[in-house]
Amino acid sequence: MITPDQIIRSDRKTLSVTVDCFGNVTVRAPKKCDEGRIFAFLKDKEAWILHHKTKAEKTDLELPQEDLNGYSFLLLGEKCTITLTQEKFVQFEPQTHRIFLPEKNAKQRLVKWLKENALRIFTVATEKRAREMGTSFVSVRVSSARGRWGSCTHDNRIRYTFRLIYAPKEVIDYVVVHELAHTKYKNHSQAFWREVERYLPDYKVKRKWLKERSILTRIF
Ligand SMILES: [Zn+2]
Numbered sequence: 001m002i003t004p005d006q007i008i009r010s011d012r013k014t015l016s017v018t019v020d021c022f023g024n025v026t027v028r029a030p031k032k033c034d035e036g037r038i039f040a041f042l043k044d045k046e047a048w049i050l051h052h053k054t055k056a057e058k059t060d061l062e063l064p065q066e067d068l069n070g071y072s073f074l075l076l077g078e079k080c081t082i083t084l085t086q087e088k089f090v091q092f093e094p095q096t097h098r099i100f101l102p103e104k105n106a107k108q109r110l111v112k113w114l115k116e117n118a119l120r121i122f123t124v125a126t127e128k129r130a131r132e133m134g135t136s137f138v139s140v141r142v143s144s145a146r147g148r149w150g151s152c153t154h155d156n157r158i159r160y161t162f163r164l165i166y167a168p169k170e171v172i173d174y175v176v177v178h179e180l181a182h183t184k185y186k187n188h189s190q191a192f193w194r195e196v197e198r199y200l201p202d203y204k205v206k207r208k209w210l211k212e213r214s215i216l217t218r219i220f
Contacts, residue, residue, distance in 0.1 A: 025042075109215070
């Protein structure tokens with residue numbers, strides 16, 4: 001039996017159910033709907049809900065707690081783990097996927113380190129793709145945006161959220177191609193998507209990867 005994590009009642013007439021990226025089940029129901037009807041509805045949708053709950057668990061990611069020691073998250077798509085140290089600098093050990101982080105101001109230090117690396121990696125990726133796509137851009141910046149992975153202004157200034165650094169390189173490449181396609185098309189028209197597809201035929205797989213991991217926009 002499926003037990004909802006949350007029931008939101010409102011003036012609506014029908015029942016609906018959603019599963020978020022953590023696998024939480026939310027039911028939206030009419031104000032006077034009795035529980036029997038809600039549970040019958042959930043029973044009916046059981047297969048769909050379980051499918052989405054498993055998918056949510058597949059991401060296997062948690063939000064950071066106060067104490068960062070032992071916390072794991074993704075870096076370029078690979079799971080890496082934080083060890084707090086008494087050292088002065090942030091160090092990354094690629095062989096073991098461990099990040100050694102100064103205990104003092106740990107979170108600020110880590111975010112700064114992530115932003116520096118994000119800017120370096122995203123700039124190189126954007127320059128490379130711009131040459132291939134025969135286009136140019138004015139600048140690459142890194143933001144702390146949570147609502148979008150990237151953006152491109154009307155005068156071709158490109159921004160990526162530093163949190164894109166959690167994604168695998170092929171997924172970052174999709175966002176890069178997407179923003180560079182905006183230097184040619186300032187919309188999401190068919191012509192825009194054709195341009196993306198021309199340089200990244202399987203872009204939909206990458207876009208889906210990001211859609212299924214919106215939790216990444218909430219880490220740090
Ligand atoms: Zn876009």
